[in-house]
Amino acid sequence: MKALVKEKAGPGLRLVDVPEPEVGPGEVKIRVLRTGICGTDLHIRKYDDWARQTLKPPIIVGHEFSGHVVEVAPGVEDISVGDLVSGEGHLVCGKCRNCMAGRRHLCRNTIGLGVNRDGAFAEYLTLPASNVWVHRVPVHPDVAAIFDPFGNAVHTALSFPLVGEDVLITGAGPIGLMAAAVATHVGARHVMITDVSDERLALAGKLGVSLALNVSRTTIGEGMCQLHLREGFDVGLEMSGNPAAMRDMIANMTHGGKIAMLGLPAEEFAVDWATIVTSMITIKGVYGREMYETWYNMSVLLEKGLDLTPVITDRFPYQDFDAAFDTAASGRTGKVILDWSEEARPGRARNEPTEAEAAPTMDRSA
Ligand SMILES: NC(=O)c1ccc[n+]([C@@H]2O[C@H](COP(=O)([O-])OP(=O)(O)OC[C@H]3O[C@@H](n4cnc5c(N)ncnc54)[C@H](O)[C@@H]3O)[C@@H](O)[C@H]2O)c1
Ligand SMILES: [Zn+2]
Ligand SMILES: [Zn+2]
Numbered sequence: 197m198k199a200l201v202k203e204k205a206g207p208g209l210r211l212v213d214v215p216e217p218e219v220g221p222g223e224v225k226i227r228v229l230r231t232g233i234c235g236t237d238l239h240i241r242k243y244d245d246w247a248r249q250t251l252k253p254p255i256i257v258g259h260e261f262s263g264h265v266v267e268v269a270p271g272v273e274d275i276s277v278g279d280l281v282s283g284e285g286h287l288v289c290g291k292c293r294n295c296m297a298g299r300r301h302l303c304r305n306t307i308g309l310g311v312n313r314d315g316a317f318a319e320y321l322t323l324p325a326s327n328v329w330v331h332r333v334p335v336h337p338d339v340a341a342i343f344d345p346f347g348n349a350v351h352t353a354l355s356f357p358l359v360g361e362d363v364l365i366t367g368a369g370p371i372g373l374m375a376a377a378v379a380t381h382v383g384a385r386h387v388m389i390t391d392v393s394d395e396r397l398a399l400a401g402k403l404g405v406s407l408a409l410n411v412s413r414t415t416i417g418e419g420m421c422q423l424h425l426r427e428g429f430d431v432g433l434e435m436s437g438n439p440a441a442m443r444d445m446i447a448n449m450t451h452g453g454k455i456a457m458l459g460l461p462a463e464e465f466a467v468d469w470a471t472i473v474t475s476m477i478t479i480k481g482v483y484g485r486e487m488y489e490t491w492y493n494m495s496v497l498l499e500k501g502l503d504l505t506p507v508i509t510d511r512f513p514y515q516d517f518d519a520a521f522d523t524a525a526s527g528r529t530g531k532v533i534l535d536w537s538e539e540a541r542p543g544r545a546r547n548e549p550t551e552a553e554a555a556p557t558m559d560r561s562a
Contacts, residue, residue, distance in 0.1 A: 199256045199318035200517055207243045209257060211517060217314065217322040224275055225267035225322050228536045230341035232260030233524040236311065241521055250311060258317030259285035259310040262340030272325040282343040284327045285309035286484050300487040319536055329491045333499040338508055342531050343494055346504065347485030348458055349374035350493050355456035355480055356431050358384045364429040365389040366445055367436030367459055368396040368408065370531040373507045375433050377403045381502045386423050390416065390441065395528040402506040416448045429453060439465035446471055454478045507531050513540035
C-alpha cells in the first residue's frame with residue numbers, strides 16, 4: 197500500500213510502498229478515505245527540534261483520518277465491516293491511576309498515532325478497537341477526518357459554561373475557528389476571535405462570530421468597545437500558543453473570568469500573575485480530547501446542525517502531499533484535507549466538495 201513516511205532523520209516525507217498492516221488482537225483495520233494535516237505533521241516534515249527529540253524513523257505519519265472498517269479482530273464487538281469511523285490518536289495504557297478511574301485523557305503513558313506508532317497517512321491503518329469512533333450520526337468523510345482537531349476545539353470550548361457569556365478566542369487557526377463555531381452554536385452572547393491573518397479572520401466571519409479582530413492593527417480593548425463590553429470577557433479560549441495573545445487575554449478578562457488554554461507555547465514565558473490573582477482568574481490547560489465524552493459531544497453538535505464546512509478550505513489527492521503541506525504551512529487557510537480514496541488522482545486538487553459529497557451521507561462506497 198501507499199504510505200507517507202518519515203524514512204530517516206532529516207527534513208521531508210516520502211510516499212512509498214509498504215506492507216499493509218495486519219490486525220492484532222483487539223484491533224480493527226481501516227481503509228483510509230481522508231486525512232487532515234495538523235501542525236504536528238508540519239513539525240515532522242520540517243524535522244524541527246521537537247520532531248528530532250520525539251520521532252524514531254522510519255514511521256508512517258498522520259493522526260487525523262476517516263475511513264471504512266475492512267476487518268475486525270475476533271472478539272471485537274459493536275464495530276462492523278463497512279462502518280465509517282474516525283480514530284482517537286492518543287493510545288492510553290489502561291493501567292495508570294487515571295486510566296483505571298476512567299479518566300483516559302489524563303493517562304500519563306499516552307502513545308501518539310503517527311508520532312510514536314505508525315499513523316494514518318496511508319491507504320490502511322490498524323487501531324485498537326477502543327480507539328475507534330463509529331459515526332452512527334451521518335457525517336461527511338471530510339468532516340469525519342477532522343474529528344481529532346474538532347475534538348480539541350470542543351474539549352476546550354466546553355471546559356466552561358458558555359451560555360450567554362462573552363467569549364474571547366485568541367488564534368483563528370483551524371482549531372480556533374472550530375471553537376468559534378461551537379461557542380456561537382451553544383449560545384455564547386458575543387464571540388470575539390483574534391488573529392494576525394486577515395484570510396483566517398475572513399473565515400471566522402463565515403462562522404457567525406460577533407467580531408473577528410486583527411490584533412496587528414486593533415487592540416482587544418478597542419474590540420471590546422465595538423461590542424459595548426464594559427467589564428471584560430467571561431471566558432477565554434487561548435488557541436494560538438502565542439505569549440502576547442495570552443497576556444492580552446489575561447488583561448481583558450472580567451473578574452472571576454475563566455481561561456481554557458489549548459495553544460502550545462514553544463517556550464516558557466512570563467504573564468501578569470498579580471492580575472490573575474486579584475481578578476481571581478481560573479486557567480485550565482487542555483490536552484487532546486476526553487475519551488469519549490468529547491467524541492459524543494462532537495457527533496451530537498453536528499447532528500444538531502453545527503456546520504464545520506467553512507473550516508475546510510483545501511483538498512488535495514494524497515499524491516500531491518507536498519503541495520498540501522505547503523498550503524497548510526502558509527498559515528492562511530483553514531483545514532487542509534488529503535484524499536486517499538480510490539478516486540484520488542494527482543493534480544485533482546479540489547476546493548469545493550462535489551455535489552454528491554456535499555450532502556451528508558452514510559454511503560459506504562465513498
Ligand atoms: N493542547 C492540545 O492538545 C493541542 C492539540 C492541537 C493543537 N494544539 C495547539 O493549539 C494551537 C492551535 O492549533 P491550530 O492547529 O489551530 O494552530 P495554528 O498555528 O494553525 O493557529 C494559530 C493561529 O494563531 C495566530 N496568532 C499568532 N499570534 C497571535 C496573536 N498574538 N493573537 C492572536 N492570534 C495569533 C496565528 O496567526 C495562527 O493563525 C496551536 O498552538 C497548537 O500547537 C494544542
Ligand atoms: Zn492533529
Ligand atoms: Zn494510563
